[in-house]
Structure formats: C-alpha cells, structure tokens
Amino acid sequence: MSRLHDMGGRIGDGPVVPDPVGAPVFENDWHARALAVTLACGSLGKWNIDVSRHARERLSPKDYTRFSYYEKWISALADLLVENGVLTREDLQGQGGEGLHVLASKALKAEAVAAVLAKGGPANRDSDIAAAYRPGDRVKTRHPGGNALVDGGHTRLPDYAIGACGEILLQHGAHVLPDSNAHGLGEAPEPLYAVAFKAAELWPHPEHPNDEVVLDLWQSYLQSDPEEAGA
Amino acid sequence: MPHDHSDHPHALLPSDPALRVKALETILTRKGLIEPAALDEIIDTYQNKIGPQNGARVVAKAWSDPAFKAALLADADPVLADLGYYGRQGEHMVVVENTPAQHNMVVCTLCSCYPWPLLGIPPGWYKSDAYRARAVREPRRVLADFGVTLPADTAVRVWDSTAEVRYLVLPMRPDDSEGFDEDALAALVSRDSMIGTALASPPQSSSEASV
Known part of the structure; x- marks a missing residue:
C-alpha cells in the first residue's frame, strides 16, 4: 500500500484548471514566504531533499487531503524542525527559550542566496554498482x-x-x-x-x-x- | 511505519495557513535561524529573475540554430550551463522534442518536480491533484482541458518526473515564423508549451510576421 501523495492514475478528480494569463507566480504572499522559509531552512544542513519530500508525504492522510500545497510545505517543515532537534514543541507554542540558536551561524544570508540557488544539489554520484541494462532492454x-x-x-x-x-x-x-x-x-x-x-x-x-x-x-x-x- | 506520529508537531502552530507561516517565520527569525532579507531575496529571484523566459530563450535558439538544437537534445546540461541556466531543481536536464509523430508532456505524479532554472516555480495547476492524477492515465483529456487536440496519428509520451532529472519540452516551431529572430521566436513560446500542455503560438500580427 502506498500513501495519498502517490496519486498517478487515480480516478475521480475533476478538470485541470489552467491559470489565467498573467497570473502571479505566487497566488498569495504567504505561499512565497512558505517556499522561502523552507528553502532557507535547508541551509541549516539537518536534512536532505529526500527527507524533506518524505516529510510532506507522511503528513497524515487527513492532513494531506485537507492541506493546500504550501500548507503541506510549512507543516512538514515544522515537523522536520522538531524531529531533528532544531526546535522544540515549546518553541512552536511560543514558549521556547530566548537567544540565538546554536545553528544560527548556518542561517542563509541574503548575499548568499544567488550562489546557493545557482549551485543546486546534483544527485549524480560515482557508484560501485555497474549498469545492468542498456537502452532497448x-x-x-x-x-x-x-x-x-x-x-x-x-x-x-x-x-x-x-x-x-x-x-x-x-x-x-x-x-x-x-x-x-x-x-x-x-x-x-x-x-x-x-x-x-x-x-x-x-x-x-x-x-x-x-x-x-x-x-x-x-x-x-x-x-x-x-x-x-x-x- | 517510520516517523509516523499521531501528534504531528505542526498542529501546535496556528491552523490558519498564513498565520502558520508567519508564526514559524517569526520563531525562526528570533533564533537567528533564518534571515528575513534572505527570504525576500529568494522570493525576488523566482518572482522576477528566473522564469519561463529562460526556457523560451532556449527553445528560440534551438529553433534558430540546428547545431545548438542537436547538442541540446543529445546532452542538455553542458549546453544549458553555457547559457547560465543551471541551479536548484535543474541539475540534470533532458530536453525532449515534439514532432508530428510524438507529443511530449511532463508531470510529477508524486510531488511537483519541475525545471526551476528554465521555468521558475510551477503554476498551481501543475501541482494540483487533478493534473498529477490524470496526466499519466488520460493525457489527451487533460490536453482538452487546455484546449489542445492532437491529430490521431500523434502519439503522446508523458514523462513522470520521479527522480532528480528534469524535463523540458521543445515544442514544434509554428508555421509562418520564417525569418523571425530569436527574440521574436521566444515570444511565441509559452510556459505551458514547454510543459507540453500547449503548443507554441502561431504568429499573430502582420507587423510581427514582417520582422
């Protein structure tokens, strides 16, 4: 059995609704903030892209269904921050400690953004496992x-x-x-x-x-x- | 099940999504874990600097320059890097060419993978359940939602972006665009035509056609 994110081929969804010409890149300001906060927290170095994707997928089925796209992002980010010991549950409730975090030196700086986005994160690696198949197989x-x-x-x-x-x-x-x-x-x-x-x-x-x-x-x-x- | 909880920490934040984002941003900023100016910079990048105009440049160049097109289709990464189009979510690019015999269309059924350096942030419909669910099973009905009907002898190949490889569709060059320079050609290339849910637009005004 899979999870709800694995929806390719599912029957029953309605029409795809193209966006109007000239639609903004971000429909709401908070969408943009959710994306930016998530990308910026990647610089803390506590997880990789696969951990991050999995965090969104393992939102409970109820949450996955009712959350909009960027709600999934921000909620999964909050979960990751707590699970990886960056924030505490008290922090999320506004009852955490004060002062700079031990990871603050890793925070993404504005002047580093262009370079970080341009650098990307290639997924290709050397491998000891030989290719078993060729095109046409x-x-x-x-x-x-x-x-x-x-x-x-x-x-x-x-x-x-x-x-x-x-x-x-x-x-x-x-x-x-x-x-x-x-x-x-x-x-x-x-x-x-x-x-x-x-x-x-x-x-x-x-x-x-x-x-x-x-x-x-x-x-x-x-x-x-x-x-x-x-x- | 790994890491599955009945009490996800996110439930401790405000439930309204805008307030939830704001609350988390505030907590992280207070602790020095994010810098609001860096967030502004990220947003500005994808709102104003990186978008489908990049992909349209590549398509226009491929339409104009057969050697460039051949190199692009054979191994896109070095060709795109030469143009400065490399970066997050575009580290491994493959460009697929539409022909009268084959139409290509890109989806990510599992999440929302998309070639950011060439097309920017994906539109809402690309991330919608309806597109993710239907594109692989009934691409022609999905194309109809976009007003596109393909000839019966054109096969559809749908690319489900399940790894870190990102796909860009090279649409067919419209008829009546002979003599157009790259700027004029790029104006015919919509974002959706590079995802494969639209065709490149035919030239419209006579003034454009006479360029």
Missing part, C-alpha cells in the same frame, strides 16, 4: 513495490507502475537512491534509467494504442523482463 518493475529497506518508507516507484513491463529508454548514470537517503541510511547511489511503458501496460482503458508513459527508475526497482529472458 526489456525490464519489469518490482512487485510488490514500496520501500525495500524500510517498511512504509519513501520510494519513487509509483503504485501505478508496479509490476509493469517496459523498455529502457535512457541511461542517466548513477544517482542517489531516495529509498535509502530519505531514512538516513546513506546515499547508496545506483544506476538510474528512463523507462518507457505502453499506456496499455498501465491502464485498462488507454486513450490511444501508441501512447506511453516514461518514468525515471533506479536499477533496484527493476528486473529483466522474464518473458524476454525466456525467449
């Missing part, structure tokens, strides 16, 4: 899906693509494995591929026989397509 995704290291943990294999057969389209080199990195188990880099799946492999009523969905999937999510191996 037939593969099948793991079944059951889910995080193989941590029960209920973070993974980037969506529910809708579990146990599906597809074809390697691109090799991306080796990237940090979110299933490990989101849980403090190390970056565990391994080969990453773009894998193409026929729509008919994923959906009972595909819109068009030639349509495809491509997902970026790590090598440990994949095995050789047994039908091809036996052929």
